[in-house]
Amino acid sequence: xxxxxxxxxxxxxxxxxxxxxxxxxSLALVIVPHALRAPWWVxxxxxxxxxWRVYFTLQRAPLPSRWMVLAVAAAALLALWIEYRTLFxxxxxxxLLVIFSGLKLLETRTHRDAAVAAFLAYxxxxxxxxxxxxxxxxxxxxxxxxxxxxxxxxxxAPQRESSANLRTAGVLLAQGVPAALILFLLFPRVQGxxxxxxxxxxxxxxxxxxxxxxGTITSLAQHDAIAFxxxxxxxxxxxxxxxxxxxxxWDFDGRTWSMGPEMRGKxxxxxxxASYRYAVVLxxxxxxxxxxxxxxxxxxxxxRMTFDGQLVSAxxxxxxxxxxxxxxxxxxxxxxxAYGALTRAMRVPxxxxxxxxxxxxxxxxxxxxxxxxxxxxxxxxxAGRYTYTLEPPPLGVHSVDEFLFDTHAGFCxxxxxxxxxxxxxxxxxxxxVTGYQGGDxxxxxxxxxxxxxxxxxWSEVFLSGRGWVRVDPTAAAFPxxxxxxxxxxxxxxAAMPLMMQPNMEWLRSMRNRWEAVAHKWNVWVLGYSPERxxxxxxxxxxxxxxxxQLTAALFxxxxxxxxxxxxxxxxxxxxxxxVQRAWRAFCGKLARRGVERAPHxxxxxxxxxxxxxVPDARRTILRVGELYIGLRYGAxxxxxxxxxxxxxxxxxxxx
Amino acid sequence: MIARLLDRNPRLANWIWGFTPPERxxxxxxxxxxxxxxxxxxxxxxxxxxxxLIGSINYALALGFGLTFLLAGMGIAGMVQTARNLARxxxxxxxxxxxxxxxxxxxxxxxxxxxxxxxPAILVRxxxxxxxxxxxxxxxxxxxxxxQVPARHRGWLAIGRVMLETRFPLGLFRAWSxxxxxxxxxxxxxxxxxxxxxxxxxAARGAMRSPTPGNEDFAGLRGYQPSDSPRHVAWKAVARTxxxxxxxxxxxxxxxxxxxxxLLPASLSIEMRLSRLTGWVLSAERSGALYGLRLPGAEFPxxxxxxxxxxxxxxxxxxxxx
Numbered sequence: 009x010x011x012x013x014x015x016x017x018x019x020x021x022x023x024x025x026x027x028x029x030x031x032x033x034s035l036a037l038v039i040v041p042h043a044l045r046a047p048w049w050v051x052x053x054x055x056x057x058x059x060w061r062v063y064f065t066l067q068r069a070p071l072p073s074r075w076m077v078l079a080v081a082a083a084a085l086l087a088l089w090i091e092y093r094t095l096f097x098x099x100x101x102x103x104l105l106v107i108f109s110g111l112k113l114l115e116t117r118t119h120r121d122a123a124v125a126a127f128l129a130y131x132x133x134x135x136x137x138x139x140x141x142x143x144x145x146x147x148x149x150x151x152x153x154x155x156x157x158x159x160x161x162x163x164x165a166p167q168r169e170s171s172a173n174l175r176t177a178g179v180l181l182a183q184g185v186p187a188a189l190i191l192f193l194l195f196p197r198v199q200g201x202x203x204x205x206x207x208x209x210x211x212x213x214x215x216x217x218x219x220x221x222x223g224t225i226t227s228l229a230q231h232d233a234i235a236f237x238x239x240x241x242x243x244x245x246x247x248x249x250x251x252x253x254x255x256x257x258w259d260f261d262g263r264t265w266s267m268g269p270e271m272r273g274k275x276x277x278x279x280x281x282a283s284y285r286y287a288v289v290l291x292x293x294x295x296x297x298x299x300x301x302x303x304x305x306x307x308x309x310x311x312r313m314t315f316d317g318q319l320v321s322a323x324x325x326x327x328x329x330x331x332x333x334x335x336x337x338x339x340x341x342x343x344x345x346a347y348g349a350l351t352r353a354m355r356v357p358x359x360x361x362x363x364x365x366x367x368x369x370x371x372x373x374x375x376x377x378x379x380x381x382x383x384x385x386x387x388x389x390x391a392g393r394y395t396y397t398l399e400p401p402p403l404g405v406h407s408v409d410e411f412l413f414d415t416h417a418g419f420c421x422x423x424x425x426x427x428x429x430x431x432x433x434x435x436x437x438x439x440x441v442t443g444y445q446g447g448d449x450x451x452x453x454x455x456x457x458x459x460x461x462x463x464x465x466w467s468e469v470f471l472s473g474r475g476w477v478r479v480d481p482t483a484a485a486f487p488x489x490x491x492x493x494x495x496x497x498x499x500x501x502a503a504m505p506l507m508m509q510p511n512m513e514w515l516r517s518m519r520n521r522w523e524a525v526a527h528k529w530n531v532w533v534l535g536y537s538p539e540r541x542x543x544x545x546x547x548x549x550x551x552x553x554x555x556x557q558l559t560a561a562l563f564x565x566x567x568x569x570x571x572x573x574x575x576x577x578x579x580x581x582x583x584x585x586x587v588q589r590a591w592r593a594f595c596g597k598l599a600r601r602g603v604e605r606a607p608h609x610x611x612x613x614x615x616x617x618x619x620x621x622v623p624d625a626r627r628t629i630l631r632v633g634e635l636y637i638g639l640r641y642g643a644x645x646x647x648x649x650x651x652x653x654x655x656x657x658x659x660x661x662x663x
Numbered sequence: 664m665i666a667r668l669l670d671r672n673p674r675l676a677n678w679i680w681g682f683t684p685p686e687r688x689x690x691x692x693x694x695x696x697x698x699x700x701x702x703x704x705x706x707x708x709x710x711x712x713x714x715x716l717i718g719s720i721n722y723a724l725a726l727g728f729g730l731t732f733l734l735a736g737m738g739i740a741g742m743v744q745t746a747r748n749l750a751r752x753x754x755x756x757x758x759x760x761x762x763x764x765x766x767x768x769x770x771x772x773x774x775x776x777x778x779x780x781x782x783p784a785i786l787v788r789x790x791x792x793x794x795x796x797x798x799x800x801x802x803x804x805x806x807x808x809x810x811q812v813p814a815r816h817r818g819w820l821a822i823g824r825v826m827l828e829t830r831f832p833l834g835l836f837r838a839w840s841x842x843x844x845x846x847x848x849x850x851x852x853x854x855x856x857x858x859x860x861x862x863x864x865x866a867a868r869g870a871m872r873s874p875t876p877g878n879e880d881f882a883g884l885r886g887y888q889p890s891d892s893p894r895h896v897a898w899k900a901v902a903r904t905x906x907x908x909x910x911x912x913x914x915x916x917x918x919x920x921x922x923x924x925x926l927l928p929a930s931l932s933i934e935m936r937l938s939r940l941t942g943w944v945l946s947a948e949r950s951g952a953l954y955g956l957r958l959p960g961a962e963f964p965x966x967x968x969x970x971x972x973x974x975x976x977x978x979x980x981x982x983x984x985x
Contacts, residue, residue, distance in 0.1 A: 187739055326723075
């Protein structure tokens with residue numbers, strides 16, 4: 009263009025106090041969730057930087073020099089490195105951005121810098137979603153989005169009232185929603201990630217692990233985080249039947265059970281009556297296994313079944329996923345097992361738990377078969393007056409002995425571990441299965457929600473002729489555990505999460521309603537995956553839609569929508585009122601007769617001139633002039649007069 | 664290069680810009696002539712969206728996709744609103760009072776919103792001179808700008824091309840349009856200050872009866888005539904009596920002065936002669952003398968008053984111009 013100063017160019021417009029207040033407000037809204045997670049000094053430093061910038065504006069002082077800003081940046085970098093020992097993780101990276109938002113403000117002089125800071129606010133919104141995508145976060149971020157957009161509008165219209173700018177921002181976002189919806193549904197989805205993610209990208213996910221030692225499940229049971237939700241076609245099974253199978257543990261070192269190496273073997277999918285069809289929405293837990301109601305009779309996509317009946321996904325579950333399954337309750341027995349597996353299922357470490365070993369050998373000597381030994385062991389546990397508790401006493405080297413004969417108190421992993429050890433010592437092949445048991449049935453949407461506190465461990469023994477049989481020693485000692493869930497089985501104590509306590513029924517009911525909404529959100533908004541996109545396209549009638557078709561559909565719909573928006577927004581132009589329209593028609597008619605109205609000519613002069621020039625229509629012309637002046641400038645607006653004006657104009661002949 | 668091409672082919676330019684200058688009366692900015700392109704900030708916004716999209720794909724963030732797409736939709740809506748901020752704006756030129764060369768012409772433009780919404784932050788820039796203003800047009804209302812265009816040469820000064828531009832609401836897009844309305848301003852020659860010529864010839868006999876023609880001694884009041892300058896109306900007397908009265912000055916009473924092109928030194932160029940004559944017309948009018956103007960091909964018999972002065976100045980301004 010030219011070298012002239014351009015009043016609309018953002019780089020030439022300096023930031024006003026109002027702009028700054030809006031910008032800082034938007035940034036503050038965006039960093040609120042980060043502040044709750046960040047070390048306190050990061051929040052404090054950022055707020056101080058914001059406050060410092062405001063101080064400069066209020067004092068009308070020149071901003072700090074570049075060196076000053078660089079020095080603060082270097083100090084912040086060093087402090088972050090001391091805190092995290094790296095700058096490239098997810099958390100330090102995001103906190104760096106948060107601090108940078110304050111530093112950017114310190115060198116913000118013009119609207120261009122301020123707009124960059126506003127874009128940074130948009131970017132910081134998305135960093136919040138790395139931690140949580142819940143409904144409250146989405147709502148807070150919507151407010152932040154509105155504020156940031158209003159800030160941008162304020163830069164473009166500095167003279168306008170803030171409330172008008174806020175309204176404009178709301179209108180813009182609202183008008184953006186249809187396009188966003190179409191893009192969300194049709195934009196070709198690619199399965200991420202595109203490149204390696206930082207080491208701590210998936211930190212902080214809870215769930216079962218590959219090993220089980222005394223205390224692991226107890227500590228897990230104090231979390232109320234959701235493990236997964238299951239949506240059944242038809243009625244869900246009873247609580248006592250809801251065993252969700254997870255990792256199967258084979259190897260015992262005297263204290264810890266672990267999965268050990270996987271063995272070769274082709275599992276056969278079980279068959280049997282009473283099957284359940286259901287969909288599981290599994291929360292991310294950064295491990296490979298999927299949970300299924302025992303016993304899974306189908307394998308989801310991109311997953312396989314191991315030799316011991318676990319469902320394993322091809323990649324670690326790092327995002328919430330949804331899969332559909334069929335399970336049978338009473339599978340036909342699998343009668344044979346590989347010799348290697350059976351010997352592995354009887355291995356116990358030497359030199360541990362002498363008392364338990366002695367007891368098992370005593371049972372072995374007096375029992376007719378393996379099933380008899382199982383019965384004796386369960387009877388022993390039932391009669392032993394054990395306490396089921398979330399606060400079991402710590403155990404020493406001989407953990408099974410101490411639990412069985414001294415402390416008499418434990419959680420399900422203690423029972424499962426002790427029982428399996430007894431079976432192996434008595435020569436009965438057995439293994440530990442971890443997973444979840446039960447889950448809350450939400451009465452509002454009939455969805456079973458399984459939380460970490462439903463984590464459970466049980467055993468499986470191999471009986472000749474019947475194959476692997478599930479034995480739940482905890483259920484033998486405490487039938488209430490599986491009948492009504494863990495909340496009623498353990499004695500109430502402070503260690504229980506608030507929601508887990510039975511007398512919080514009303515709170516749980518409110519929570520159930522909220523959970524039903526959150527589940528819909530998870531499935532329909534957050535769970536929209538490439539598979540769901542394909543389903544949607546098939547439902548619309550496009551089979552095997554590839555990205556080209558999606559893009560074509562996307563752009564044609566977006567084009568039509570933009571055009572529609574244009575037409576709609578132009579509709580709001582004020583149409584001239586009937587009087588004005590009649591007057592324009594009148595002028596047009598006279599112009600065709602050679603009497604054109606000059607731009608400066610008022611109605612009185614014009615009609616007088618026209619009446620002289622067109623004598624045959626003199627009376628009509630003068631009457632139109634009178635009526636128009638009366639209607640337009642006088643106080644005599646009335647419908648009959650408007651109608652008369654229109655009639656007279658229509659009656660005026662052109663030739 | 665494109666600009667030069669358009670300069671050489673006015674018809675092509677007219678076809679591209681969608682109008683043939685100058686346009687009479689009110690100019691309405693129909694869509695056809697509102698252009699829109701992203702600003703540098705708009706490209707930066709697009710880059711930000713790309714980063715957001717890549718991040719969303721990489722971390723499989725459903726809400727990240729939602730945010731990215733909502734911002735994209737907002738960008739589209741912003742584009743439409745930016746175009747709308749100018750579309751169907753009605754531009755009407757106002758009257759521009761004559762000025763002297765070397766002063767600034769004041770071109771008035773009325774911008775009628777003709778819409779149920781307000782149109783904030785509209786830049787009006789005179790392309791020839793760079794005179795520019797930013798105004799907000801309220802909903803259902805109109806705005807007025809006065810473009811201060813330097814008047815360099817005598818004659819008619821056409822307003823020329825005016826650009827209207829807006830970046831509201833987001834600053835991501837720039838919509839602009841050109842208007843070349845039929846508005847012109849009469850530019851009188853630049854007045855040269857020099858002493859009035861002596862009254863000469865037959866005029867001198869009457870004229871020199873009053874010893875000092877420039878003297879403005881108050882001589883009395885007389886009845887108002889429509890040609891009298893408002894400056895000479897005795898407003899205090901009007902307020903007292905209710906009758907329009909004009910002050911009479913001693914010098915006025917019979918001095919008769921001819922301002923003659925032919926009497927100027929031959930060494931002066933046309934423009935210099937016109938400047939001197941203009942200066943004389945102003946001085947003579949101020950002195951209250953009766954003065955006439957003689958130009959090759961035009962003669963204004965001695966008189967005085969605003970109408971006479973304007974007629975003389977107009978003749979000087981348009982002397983030998985096509």
